[in-house]
Structures are given as C-alpha cells and as structure tokens.
Amino acid sequence: MPETLSNHVNNTNSNSENKYKTDLENDESAPPLRRSAFRALVQDFGPIWFTWCMNAGALGLLTHQSPYQFHGLEIISTVFYVFDLTLFIVFSVIFILRFTIFRSSAYREIVSQQTELTLCACWPIAFLTLTSLTPVICSNAYWGRHAFTILGYVMWWSSATWSLLVLFWVFITLIRQHDANDRRLPTTIILPAVSVATVAVTGGSVVSLSYDVSPRLAVPVIVVSFMMVGIGILLGLMLSTYLFHAFLAQGWxxxxxxxxTFILVGPMGQSAAALLQLGMAAREYGKFGGYNKGSFLTAEAAVVLETACVLIALILAGLGVIWSILAIYAMIERALQRKLFWTPGWNAIIFPMATLTTSMNLFAVEMDSPAFRVITVVLIIVLLFVFLLNLAFTIWKVVKGELLIVKEDWRGKKQLEERQKEK
Structure with a gap:
C-alpha cells in the first residue's frame, strides 16, 4: 500500500512537471525552457566569478612574499599570476558579452538584486590583483624592468578610478532603488569598501616592490592611497556595524x-595591510626622503608615520581576527547542525583571509617576529587547501551541469509561474 501511494505521488509529480514544460513550450511569448550552452554561459554569468581571479591573485602575492621561501615557490606564484590573468581576460569578455547581447535586461537583472549589485566590486578588485602582480613579478624579471613598472603605475591609477566609480554607482543605486527597512542586506555590501582598501594596499605594493620607482612617481600614489585607506576603514567600520547588528537580531x-561571514574580515585586514605597506614605502623604501618637500613629505616625518601606521594596523588586525573567529565558529556550528554544504559562496573565505594574512606577513617584517612568520605560513597553507577544495567542487558542479552552464532557464519557469498565479 505505501509503495502504491508513493508511485501515485511520483506519477502525479511527473505529470505536473510534464504539463508545466508543455505549457511553457506552447507559450510563444515566454523565454525557452532550454537553451544552448553558450547562451546559458553568457546570460547567467555573474560578477561572483571574478572572485576566482581575486583569490588566485591574492595567493600569488602571498606565495611570492612568503617569509619562508623554497625553490619552487616562485614558480607557484607565477602560475597563480598566469591563472589570474587568463581568467580575468576570459571572464571579462563573457561579462561584457552579457551586456552586449542582452543589454537592458542584463543590467536590470544585476541592479535588481542586492547581492549581484554589490558583487560588481569584485571586477575592479580582480584587476587590482593583476595591478600588484604585474609590476612585482614582471618588472623584477631580467626581461621586464622599467617598462612593466610604468605599466603597473598606469594600471594603478586606472584601477583607483574604476574602484571609486563602482563604489559610487553601487551605493547610489542601492539608495535610489532598494529599501533596506524590511530586508536583510547581504554581507557582500561591504565589498566596495574592500575595493578602495585594496587600491591602497596595491598602491603601497606598486611603489615599494616594483623595479626603480622614483620618489616623484611614488609620493602621489602614497598620498592618494592614504586617502583610499581612510575610505576603506570608515566605510568598513560603518557597514560592519550594520551587519553585526543583523547577526545579533536575526542570527547567522x-x-x-x-x-x-568571512567578508567582514576584508576591510580590516586590507586596511591594516595597506597602512603597513604605505608606512614602509614612506620610510624603509625612502620615498618621502627622496621627495623631501614641506613638513610631511620628509624622511623625519616618515619615521613617525610608519610607527603610527603599525599601531593603527595592529588595532585593525585585531578586529579582523575577531571577525575571522566568529566566521569560523559559524561554519563549525552549521557543520554540527548538518546544514553546511559547499556553494560558490565558499570563495568568500580566501580573499578576506588573504588580506589578514598579508598584514601578518608585514607585521613579521616590521617586528622581525618569528611568531608572525609562522602564522603567515600556516594561513597560506590553509588558504591553498581551501582554494583547491573550491576548484574541485566547482569543476564537479560544472561537469554535472549545475553551475556556470545551466541549460535550463529559470526565467521561463518564473514567467510561467507568475502567469499561472494570475489565472
């Protein structure tokens, strides 16, 4: 008897699904239920895929600057750089194609969803990782030198402008088109703040680690980067407060x-790393001393500035550690409840934690601390493991047709469901 009832239910569900597909196919005005692989790839391609570029670029920088080096680590760093560059080009072409082919409908789908809208900040962040890696790796190679230094310099000013434009566009769109009173804002709302903080740390990296950057070129980048890190810190603190209140009111x-939840680490870790890198650029790499104008842009002021940067960076990194512990606890709690499962959102773990790892590495340099060196290496190993885990799950989901190329179009289903409700 139970088997007969089960078969009846299954047959009923199957008949309903077949009727649903038939109705959709007969509705000429509705989008098709099935579509080609190319159309599925382009039409559904979202900015979340740029997190792969962000993560690869962050790991490329970490392995390149790791406090403990071995012969193959430089090769691993270069592999991450090439992987980052290749993905960025491919993903950018697909993302641009989405707006070229689907135009206003693609734009409406992006701006109507808060998560998708705020994730658009991932695109300039991904470009910023290339802005760091290109001069750091290529300008210091025997075949690169000053040409790639200038290329990195131009890329930085371009990415700084791009990040600010995205920041204004995202928040203005949120203010004009979205109401936060009756809904929970996504944690991705903090990404524009991470973007401008990334501009700052990238500026410090470009002027410090590129081949033969003159003080005349370096100082404007350092000054603007300090302004950017101020934006990142203040916006990050304000938005973190709002998100933390949501945790207290509504839970995880x-x-x-x-x-x-790891995203909350980003503004703190990136701002701390930016301050440390900029302070070192001003004093240790002699950019302020070489410029030597006024009372601020001098070697004497750089000593005080670097000390202040280390102090503020310690405060910010401490808050970043708190956010990371809370995020780890949330993951463990979900796992114990058997509610934890892999999603593309797991890419949110790597880049924020990489920013905190970068600050730990710079603390090791500033304090000549073996403890910070060991912490840095342990975090790099953990992040490499998470990256490979995400890569394995992503490939598996793509092969199964559940990710990236999903031929069944959700738009057709949604449109038919709305019409059936109206009837």
Whole structure:
C-alpha cells in the first residue's frame, strides 16, 4: 500500500512537471525552457566569478612574499599570476558579452538584486590583483624592468578610478532603488569598501616592490592611497556595524551564505595591510626622503608615520581576527547542525583571509617576529587547501551541469509561474 501511494505521488509529480514544460513550450511569448550552452554561459554569468581571479591573485602575492621561501615557490606564484590573468581576460569578455547581447535586461537583472549589485566590486578588485602582480613579478624579471613598472603605475591609477566609480554607482543605486527597512542586506555590501582598501594596499605594493620607482612617481600614489585607506576603514567600520547588528537580531546568514561571514574580515585586514605597506614605502623604501618637500613629505616625518601606521594596523588586525573567529565558529556550528554544504559562496573565505594574512606577513617584517612568520605560513597553507577544495567542487558542479552552464532557464519557469498565479 505505501509503495502504491508513493508511485501515485511520483506519477502525479511527473505529470505536473510534464504539463508545466508543455505549457511553457506552447507559450510563444515566454523565454525557452532550454537553451544552448553558450547562451546559458553568457546570460547567467555573474560578477561572483571574478572572485576566482581575486583569490588566485591574492595567493600569488602571498606565495611570492612568503617569509619562508623554497625553490619552487616562485614558480607557484607565477602560475597563480598566469591563472589570474587568463581568467580575468576570459571572464571579462563573457561579462561584457552579457551586456552586449542582452543589454537592458542584463543590467536590470544585476541592479535588481542586492547581492549581484554589490558583487560588481569584485571586477575592479580582480584587476587590482593583476595591478600588484604585474609590476612585482614582471618588472623584477631580467626581461621586464622599467617598462612593466610604468605599466603597473598606469594600471594603478586606472584601477583607483574604476574602484571609486563602482563604489559610487553601487551605493547610489542601492539608495535610489532598494529599501533596506524590511530586508536583510547581504554581507557582500561591504565589498566596495574592500575595493578602495585594496587600491591602497596595491598602491603601497606598486611603489615599494616594483623595479626603480622614483620618489616623484611614488609620493602621489602614497598620498592618494592614504586617502583610499581612510575610505576603506570608515566605510568598513560603518557597514560592519550594520551587519553585526543583523547577526545579533536575526542570527547567522542562511546555510548557503554562511561562508560570506568571512567578508567582514576584508576591510580590516586590507586596511591594516595597506597602512603597513604605505608606512614602509614612506620610510624603509625612502620615498618621502627622496621627495623631501614641506613638513610631511620628509624622511623625519616618515619615521613617525610608519610607527603610527603599525599601531593603527595592529588595532585593525585585531578586529579582523575577531571577525575571522566568529566566521569560523559559524561554519563549525552549521557543520554540527548538518546544514553546511559547499556553494560558490565558499570563495568568500580566501580573499578576506588573504588580506589578514598579508598584514601578518608585514607585521613579521616590521617586528622581525618569528611568531608572525609562522602564522603567515600556516594561513597560506590553509588558504591553498581551501582554494583547491573550491576548484574541485566547482569543476564537479560544472561537469554535472549545475553551475556556470545551466541549460535550463529559470526565467521561463518564473514567467510561467507568475502567469499561472494570475489565472
């Protein structure tokens, strides 16, 4: 009897699904239920895929600057750089194609969803990782030198402008088109703040680690980067306060979005790393001393400035550690509840934690601390493991047709469901 009832239910569900597909196919005005692989790839391609570039670029920088080096580590860093560059080019072409082919509908789909809108900040952040890696790796190679230094310099000013434009566009769109009174804002709202903080740390990296950057070129980048890190810190603190209040009022995010709690680490870790890198650029790399104008842009002022940067960076990194512990606890709690499962949102773990790892590495340099060196290496190993885990799950989901290329179009289903409700 139970088997007969089960078969009846299954047959009923199957008949309903077949009727649903038939109705959709007969509705000429509705989008098709099935589509080609190319159309599926382009039409559904979202900015979240640029997190792969961000993560690869961050790991490339970490392995290149690791406090403990071995012969193959430089090769691993270069592999991450090439991987980052290749993905960025491919993903950018696909993302641009989405707006070229689908035009206003693609734009409406992006701006109507808060998560998709705020994730657009991932595109300039991904470009910023290339802005760091290109001069650091290529300008210091025997075949690169000053040409790639200038290329990195131009890329930095371009990415700084791009990040600010995206920041204004995202927040203005949120203010004009979205109401936050009756809904929970996504944790990704903090990404524009991470973007401008990334501009700052990238500026410090470009002027410090590129081949033969003159003080005349370096000082404007350092000054603007300090302004950028101020934006990153203040926006990050304000938005973190709002998100933390949401945690207190409503609990952790949904199980599928639990990993996104790591995003709160980003503004703190990146701002701390930016201050450390800029302070070192001003004093240790002699940019202020070489410029030597006024009362601020001098070697004497650089000594005080670097000390202040280290102190503020310690405060910010401490808050970043708190956020990371809370995020790890949230993941463990979901796992114990058997609600934890892999989603593309797990990519949110790597870049924020990489920013904190970068600050730990710079603390090791500033304090000549073996403890910070060991912490840095342990975090790099953990992040490499998470990156490979995400890569394995992503490939598996893509092969199964559940990710990136999903031929069944959700738009057709949604449109038919709305019409059936109207009837």
């Amino acid at each position: 995010p949904a199980p599928a979005m639990t990993a996104s």
